[in-house]
Amino acid sequence: MTDEPRIRVVVADDQAIIRDGLVTVLGLLPDIEVVGAAEDGERAVALAVAEHPDVVLMDLRMPGVDGVAATERIVSEVPGTAILVLTTYADDESILGALRAGARGYLTKDAGRAELAAAVRAVARGQSTFAPEVGALLVNSLTGSGKQQQAQQQAETPAASLSSRFPSLTRREADVLALVADGLSNGEIAATLFVSVATVKTHINAIFAKLAVRDRAQAIALVRS
Known part of the structure; x- marks a missing residue:
């Protein structure tokens, strides 16, 4: 049994069924602890400031303060927290917007449980991680x-x-x-x-x-x- 502290995560998604599912899936992992769940960007920022999590799992399209704006604020106000985007949108505009705001990783919502867990662990270690299709679009966007x-x-x-x-x-x-x-x-x-x-x-x-x-x-x- 490891003595290493668990990775503390905040989940931000405006759809309750997805948010609750992510909380459940991550909560089953022995090395991850979900310390909060937010239904919009404003709440995600507030939880990040209060909890100082290692990772915020961030949706992009949310009411009020969206995921890109929330990412920018969290990176500024809680620099020790890594942002891992988990969203339906894998277009160049969304990807580059999130990266410019300071996101460290980008997955789409069709990612499997193992891929999600690996991404959370990677960004918590300071690494960057992208779904294969996201990486391809990013390369195309830059080279084109x-x-x-x-x-x-x-x-x-x-x-x-x-x-x-x-x-x-x-x-x-x-x-x-x-x-x-x-x-x-x-x-x-x-x-x-x-x-x-x-x-x-x-x-x-x-x-x-x-x-x-x-x-x-x-x-x-x-x-x-």
Whole structure:
């Protein structure tokens, strides 16, 4: 039996069923102790400040203070705490946003129990860890940065215009909407923006919800109105 202290973890996820499941899974591991669970970024920051955990397991999309903003604050206020992102989103925008904020690892929610446990232990030791698909997207984002900048410049004027017309859209959503309006398919949009088709679908669903349209035809008509 080891005398080493257990790794103290805070879990942050706005979905109760996922949050509770993570608490249960981690709590079964002999070398890990869950010291708190948060339903949003603000609560995650408060728990990190109060508990000084070794690791915060951080979702990105949460109400109020999101995971990226919470990560930035925790890294600043509790520098001894490592952030391990666990999220549905594995697109370059989410990955780079989390890394810039100071996250030390990045997993998607389809990670297995053993992969999750290994990642928690790795970031607690000061190492960085990424899911294979995340590492591939990160490499593509870095090595394809020149092409990506060129594609963004080509779409800069319409995307900027759409951002002004529809302020609820993020810049990347405006980029996607501009390409939808140009008649590009999901695969063509993914290739242009150097993201996955799944990421494009996520952005399009968000666009439809924010603009209150049912399909691409309505979105295009709104853009051209």
